[in-house]
Amino acid sequence: MNILDMCDSEAASVPVEATAERAIRAMLDRHVGAVAVIDESLRVAGIFTERDVLRRLSLGERDPRKLSVREVMTTPVEMATRATTAAEALATMVERHYRHLPIVDDDGRLLGMLSIRNLLQAQIDTLTRQLDQARSVVL
């Protein structure tokens, strides 16, 4: 199973020039914990997550309506491609304490957003299938 197949349907994204407020509203509307931030050439420039909100905006010192998401996003950001294995993606996320990893094509354009939960769920599905097979051999 390709890591792209593990992602939820279409990833949430906003352009770099969007306000932080717009990025927050995108997360709320889409019920996701992260949005990809897309630059002028349509490449992924960064990622903006619930953790960034907590760290950079929640204490009320800066107004998200007056800030561009570019100023508060996480960048550079680790990314995966279609060729990244689930094990590699999981290792990166665990090591870097990331819960999300954008998947991009060769031009750096967004294909999907992988969450650690997607990965763990896929691993459970695979193990369950393997266990069923192993047990059917025994019976």
Place this chain on the structure above:
Amino acid sequence: MNILDMCDSEAASVPVEATAERAIRAMLDRHVGAVAVIDESLRVAGIFTERDVLRRLSLGERDPRKLSVREVMTTPVEMATRATTAAEALATMVERHYRHLPIVDDDGRLLGMLSIRNLLQAQIDTLTRQLDQARSVVL
């Protein structure tokens, strides 16, 4: 395996009269996405999560230094006990879209904070062990 054994070490918590700012700082300092909110009789009164921050504080209309966490926490909150099975806890969390579930004793006092990631990881560990056993029978 008891759900309490799946939790990370000591759960983060703040008293109901703490400011929202203090609850946010506890999340940042402890690298967690949720804190339990404890009332005067030491019972769990609610939970305050990254999602609550996003929904109720991130758009900058309210000052977290002047709000008590009681005003912005999620309550009533689903809770688990030592007797709750992992499957029951997971079902509750998936159904209610919760990522955290406080575990309490008979007096409603906090024993631990279960995350959906703890549950998925424990499920992977169990399946891996079962698969090893099933395969060792085959060989």
